[in-house]
Amino acid sequence: MALDQSGRQAGTAAATGMTARFADSLRRFFDGDIWYSFTHSPVAMISALVTVVFVGAALFAPLVAPYNPFDLSTVDLLDSELPPVWQDGGDPRFLLGTDAQGRDILSTMIYGARISLGVGFASVALAMVLGVALGLLSGYLGGIVDAVIMRIADVQLTFPAILIALLIDGLSRSVLPRDLHAQIWFYVLVLAIGLSFWVQYARTVRGSVLVERGKEYVQAARVIGIPPLLIMLRHVLPNVMGPVLVIATINLAIAIITEATLSFLGIGVPLTSPSLGTLVRVGNDFLFSGSWWITIFPGAALAVLVLAVNLLGDWLRDALNPKLRG
Amino acid sequence: MTPVSGNRPLLQVEDLRVEIRGRRGTLVAVDGISFEIGEGEVLGVVGESGAGKSLTGAAVIGLLEPPCRIAGGAIRFAGDRIDDLPYEKLRRIRGRHIGMVFQDPLTSLNPLYTVGRQLTETILTHGDLSEKAARRRAIELLQEVGIPAAERRIDQYPHEFSGGMRQRVVIALALCANPRLIVADEPTTALDVSIQAQIIGLLKRLCREHGAAVMLITHDMGVIAETADRVAVMYAGRIVEVGPVAEVVRRPRHPYTVGLMGSIPLVGHDVERLTQIEGAMPRLDAIPPGCAFNPRCPHAFVRCRQERPLLEPVELTEAACWLYGEGERQRG
Amino acid sequence: MIAFVVRRLLQSILVLLAVGFIAFSLFTYVGDPINNMVGQDTTLEQRTALRERLGLNDPFIVQYGRFLAKAAQGDFGISYRHRRPVAELIAERVPATLELSLVAAVLALGLGVPLGVYTGLKRRGFLSQVFLTLSLVGISLPTFLIGILLILVFGVLSQDINAALGFSLVPQLPTFGRGDTVQLGWWSTGFLTESGLLALILPSITLALFQLTLIMRLVRAEMLEVLRTDYIKFARARGLSNRAINFGHALKNTLVPVITITGLQLGSIIAFALITEQVFQWPGMGLLFIQAISEVDIPVMAAYLMLVGFFFVVINLVVDLLYFVVDPRLRADKAVAAGQP
Numbered sequence: 001m002a003l004d005q006s007g008r009q010a011g012t013a014a015a016t017g018m019t020a021r022f023a024d025s026l027r028r029f030f031d032g033d034i035w036y037s038f039t040h041s042p043v044a045m046i047s048a049l050v051t052v053v054f055v056g057a058a059l060f061a062p063l064v065a066p067y068n069p070f071d072l073s074t075v076d077l078l079d080s081e082l083p084p085v086w087q088d089g090g091d092p093r094f095l096l097g098t099d100a101q102g103r104d105i106l107s108t109m110i111y112g113a114r115i116s117l118g119v120g121f122a123s124v125a126l127a128m129v130l131g132v133a134l135g136l137l138s139g140y141l142g143g144i145v146d147a148v149i150m151r152i153a154d155v156q157l158t159f160p161a162i163l164i165a166l167l168i169d170g171l172s173r174s175v176l177p178r179d180l181h182a183q184i185w186f187y188v189l190v191l192a193i194g195l196s197f198w199v200q201y202a203r204t205v206r207g208s209v210l211v212e213r214g215k216e217y218v219q220a221a222r223v224i225g226i227p228p229l230l231i232m233l234r235h236v237l238p239n240v241m242g243p244v245l246v247i248a249t250i251n252l253a254i255a256i257i258t259e260a261t262l263s264f265l266g267i268g269v270p271l272t273s274p275s276l277g278t279l280v281r282v283g284n285d286f287l288f289s290g291s292w293w294i295t296i297f298p299g300a301a302l303a304v305l306v307l308a309v310n311l312l313g314d315w316l317r318d319a320l321n322p323k324l325r326g
Numbered sequence: 327m328t329p330v331s332g333n334r335p336l337l338q339v340e341d342l343r344v345e346i347r348g349r350r351g352t353l354v355a356v357d358g359i360s361f362e363i364g365e366g367e368v369l370g371v372v373g374e375s376g377a378g379k380s381l382t383g384a385a386v387i388g389l390l391e392p393p394c395r396i397a398g399g400a401i402r403f404a405g406d407r408i409d410d411l412p413y414e415k416l417r418r419i420r421g422r423h424i425g426m427v428f429q430d431p432l433t434s435l436n437p438l439y440t441v442g443r444q445l446t447e448t449i450l451t452h453g454d455l456s457e458k459a460a461r462r463r464a465i466e467l468l469q470e471v472g473i474p475a476a477e478r479r480i481d482q483y484p485h486e487f488s489g490g491m492r493q494r495v496v497i498a499l500a501l502c503a504n505p506r507l508i509v510a511d512e513p514t515t516a517l518d519v520s521i522q523a524q525i526i527g528l529l530k531r532l533c534r535e536h537g538a539a540v541m542l543i544t545h546d547m548g549v550i551a552e553t554a555d556r557v558a559v560m561y562a563g564r565i566v567e568v569g570p571v572a573e574v575v576r577r578p579r580h581p582y583t584v585g586l587m588g589s590i591p592l593v594g595h596d597v598e599r600l601t602q603i604e605g606a607m608p609r610l611d612a613i614p615p616g617c618a619f620n621p622r623c624p625h626a627f628v629r630c631r632q633e634r635p636l637l638e639p640v641e642l643t644e645a646a647c648w649l650y651g652e653g654e655r656q657r658g
Numbered sequence: 659m660i661a662f663v664v665r666r667l668l669q670s671i672l673v674l675l676a677v678g679f680i681a682f683s684l685f686t687y688v689g690d691p692i693n694n695m696v697g698q699d700t701t702l703e704q705r706t707a708l709r710e711r712l713g714l715n716d717p718f719i720v721q722y723g724r725f726l727a728k729a730a731q732g733d734f735g736i737s738y739r740h741r742r743p744v745a746e747l748i749a750e751r752v753p754a755t756l757e758l759s760l761v762a763a764v765l766a767l768g769l770g771v772p773l774g775v776y777t778g779l780k781r782r783g784f785l786s787q788v789f790l791t792l793s794l795v796g797i798s799l800p801t802f803l804i805g806i807l808l809i810l811v812f813g814v815l816s817q818d819i820n821a822a823l824g825f826s827l828v829p830q831l832p833t834f835g836r837g838d839t840v841q842l843g844w845w846s847t848g849f850l851t852e853s854g855l856l857a858l859i860l861p862s863i864t865l866a867l868f869q870l871t872l873i874m875r876l877v878r879a880e881m882l883e884v885l886r887t888d889y890i891k892f893a894r895a896r897g898l899s900n901r902a903i904n905f906g907h908a909l910k911n912t913l914v915p916v917i918t919i920t921g922l923q924l925g926s927i928i929a930f931a932l933i934t935e936q937v938f939q940w941p942g943m944g945l946l947f948i949q950a951i952s953e954v955d956i957p958v959m960a961a962y963l964m965l966v967g968f969f970f971v972v973i974n975l976v977v978d979l980l981y982f983v984v985d986p987r988l989r990a991d992k993a994v995a996a997g998q999p
Contacts, residue, residue, distance in 0.1 A: 036349065036350070037349070040349075154669075155672075155673050155676060157922075158673060158925075158970045158971060158974050159925075159929075159966075159967075159970055160922075160925060160926040160929040160930070162926075162929055162930065163929045163966070166932070166951075167963070170951040171684070171951075173951070173952075174951065174954040253797075253798065257800040260800050260802075260803075261800055261801065261802060261933055264800075264802045264933070264936070265932070265933065265936055265948055266948070266952065267948075267951065267952075277800075277802075280802065280803065280806065281802075284806060284937075287806065287809065287810060287814060288813075288814055292810065292814070295806060296810070299803045299806060299807075302800065302803065303795075303798055303799050303800075303803060306798040306799075306800070307794065307795065307798035310794060310797060310798050311794065314794070387895055389891060389894060389895060417894075417897050417899070417900075418897060419897070420894065420895055420896065420897035421895065421896040421897025421898070422897055425895070425896070426892070426895035426896075428888055428891070428892055428895075430888060433887060433888035433889060434888050434889055434892045435889055435892070436889045436893070436907050436911065437889075437911075437985075437986070437987055438910055438911055438914065438984075438985065438986060439907075439910075447898065447902065447906070448896045448897075448898065451896070451897060451898055451899065451902070452897060483986045483987070485986070485987050496892070499892070499896060500895075500896070502896070503897070
């Protein structure tokens with residue numbers, strides 16, 4: 001019984017210890033330069049807000065969107081091609097108008113943003129994990145591993161990322177049987193975009209590892225016998241997270257644009273789950289017939305989202321750059 | 327206090343104040359310092375990193391860049407004020423009347439231009455020579471600073487020179503237009519120890535030959551002892567002691583200078599332990615009131631914590647300490 | 659130096675072989691070439707015989723070698739869909755893409771570099787801030803969106819805008835196809851006709867805009883970086899004029915790394931031409947490739963891959979060699995190794 005109690009006490013002590021440390025690091029963060037710079041940059045705050053709004057809308061699409069555009073029972077062909085509410089013929093039920101099938105544009109945009117952001121974030125995560133891992137390996141192990149990885153990176157860099165993404169995704173459609181592709185299209189797309197972008201992470205991380213590797217504390221740690229993986233994770237990684245984050249924000253913008261472009265070309269997401277890019281493509285056909293809203297609103301949403309992410313990335317780069325501080 | 331040579335001072339700095347505008351407010355990096363350099367004299371400016379020496383040097387030649395700026399005081403060169411000149415006038419003084427040598431010779435030279443090109447460009451900017459004459463002068467300068475095979479090496483790129491050679495080129499560039507004052511900011515810190523003595527010797531000799539005064543900024547007291555005529559000791563943006571080198575080294579007055587001298591191992595002197603001054607120089611946003619050194623000073627008393635001492639003559643030197651001068655009389 | 663060139667050449671050849679490998683794998687593993695070539699009535703025996711005759715039972719390496727040999731001569735086989743030699747198809751389409759890419763490249767470089775230098779030199783000027791804001795918008799708009807917007811303004815709505823304004827401000831520009839072209843040998847050019855030139859305007863602006871803003875921001879960033887260096891400070895300390903510092907020293911040092919970047923950007927232009935061709939239905943290689951992907955027309959895809967791979971490898975090689983020529987530090991490894999004092 002006593003053992004039980006002391007065990008629990010030790011447990012609670014550990015938990016309180018951890019929460020205290022966490023609260024402490026939170027406090028330090030909010031006291032720090034980065035938060036200061038954030039709260040004093042209206043641009044950064046607005047773009048962060050916009051991004052959060054988009055992400056929120058995307059995550060909670062079923063709750064936020066006025067209609068579910070995939071629910072055929074809510075879609076009436078008679079409502080097709082209605083202009084936005086402030087124009088002649090507009091209908092207050094459909095704030096931004098409807099498309100050729102009678103679906104509410106605002107709803108399709110929200111669901112479309114969900115796909116765009118989903119693919120965007122997932123591919124950035126993939127590229128980051130892959131790139132950072134390869135960079136760590138390459139920098140720390142050196143030798144053949146380094147040579148091979150960097151060679152592959154060099155070769156890949158000869159080609160623009162979009163072409164690589166195009167290739168992987170386009171080919172997968174031809175190579176895989178149709179129903180298999182219909183099931184795993186998301187993963188294929190994420191793989192395609194993620195694979196096209198890992199190189200920049202790898203190079204940056206590798207550079208940092210090479211710098212840290214020569215430092216004495218690393219050599220000391222090795223002498224003591226700490227496994228190299230631990231050294232890399234605990235020492236190198238924190239130093240490198242700053243530039244990696246900056247790359248990630250730029251990457252996110254490019255990933256969203258790439259997905260949109262692939263979808264616009266007809267290769268990206270399937271028509272059953274349209275992203276903002278698909279919506280633009282589908283709406284493009286109606287541009288000349290006068291129903292401009294079908295393509296312009298999704299397009300504008302795309303542009304605003306990417307702009308917000310780019311602005312955030314710009315601010316982050318400036319905030320983390322030690323040379324520009326003070 | 328008149329400089330050793332007894333001439334009218336070439337450079338007069340009066341109550342110079344340099345501020346840095348930071349994200350969260352303005353910091354004072356150089357807090358009202360005054361000193362003079364006479365014609366042909368070598369003034370050493372010594373202190374720890376962050377004491378404000380480099381900023382003072384940059385202020386003198388007018389190269390302070392935002393967020394730093396001159397916030398007060400005056401700088402006079404040959405009697406004329408130069409700190410409030412418009413950019414173009416200041417530019418004409420730079421290189422021609424006041425030259426500067428930076429710390430790292432590798433980054434001081436443009437890697438994409440030959441050494442000769444950089445030399446002739448500077449010569450042509452400040453004089454009316456033809457291209458050919460400028461090139462000849464450039465070769466002469468290279469020979470003066472001790473670059474062998476100057477006619478061949480003049481067309482080489484900076485990376486083709488070793489560190490010591492590069493710094494010689496930098497000195498040549500600084501001396502191109504025969505300035506009367508050279509500001510040397512840590513000219514040997516980035517070099518091998520074996521080369522340091524050569525370069526310092528070269529600098530001293532050339533300046534003497536060209537009749538140029540030198541403001542030698544360094545944290546290395548040994549270099550000062552070898553090269554300077556007078557030395558100013560800086561601490562936390564203020565000058566705490568200034569005087570002839572021999573005096574300051576042998577009989578330091580200010581407790582900080584005492585600590586500084588005590589921390590240098592001298593050949594021939596067997597000391598049990600080197601002096602170590604407790605604590606560290608305060609950060610710019612945490613300078614204590616009164617004398618900046620008082621938290622670390624073994625002799626500090628009440629007045630030190632309240633009033634900032636100014637430079638007062640103490641026999642052959644000047645020290646900013648309440649232990650001396652007026653303070654001494656007060657303490658009785 | 660020779661070692662460097664040889665090494666780069668070998669690397670380029672390696673890359674080409676790798677691309678060729680990927681292109682060839684398409685043939686082998688995607689679909690069955692025989693089925694694509696013959697009709698349904700062909701018997702199994704005929705198919706087997708055809709397979710034998712075309713050498714499709716030979717080992718992989720042999721087929722690969724044969725593929726490469728043919729590719730080097732420009733023979734990419736017959737298009738499944740169009741039933742014509744791929745080389746012919748490409749020859750028809752290449753001029754369109756190349757002309758478009760050339761005009762876009764000239765625009766992107768011709769405007770991007772000077773703007774980058776200007777915004778780098780005049781950091782806080784009003785005009786600089788305007789350009790910078792516009793550039794942010796520029797890199798946030800995907801190419802296809804820019805194209806659509808341009809079509810909207812200059813194609814669809816131009817008459818309405820002019821009517822609303824009361825005067826003719828917005829010209830009506832062609833938004834579809836290439837206009838009239840003139841045949842010079844096997845090359846069809848749009849430069850020599852008015853409609854051809856007009857048709858180039860919107861697509862080339864679309865293609866150039868993204869690259870232009872990218873180049874501008876890169877040049878600016880590099881310029882700011884250079885202006886912070888010690889050698890610029892030392893140049894100022896020597897009293898050199900602003901002109902000498904900005905255009906003699908800073909500019910030269912900025913442009914050296916910019917060469918690599920712009921070289922790679924030009925490669926990007928050829929890739930992004932794909933998108934522009936789709937938006938404006940410009941009859942170029944990119945459009946051909948997109949159609950080939952959806953139609954699984956392997957010979958066309960393989961040919962496009964090899965061609966584009968070749969372009970990129972050549973561009974990268976030229977850029978690397980240029981770098982070598984321009985930066986003296988890369989040339990003198992020997993001298994340093996010889997240990998000169």
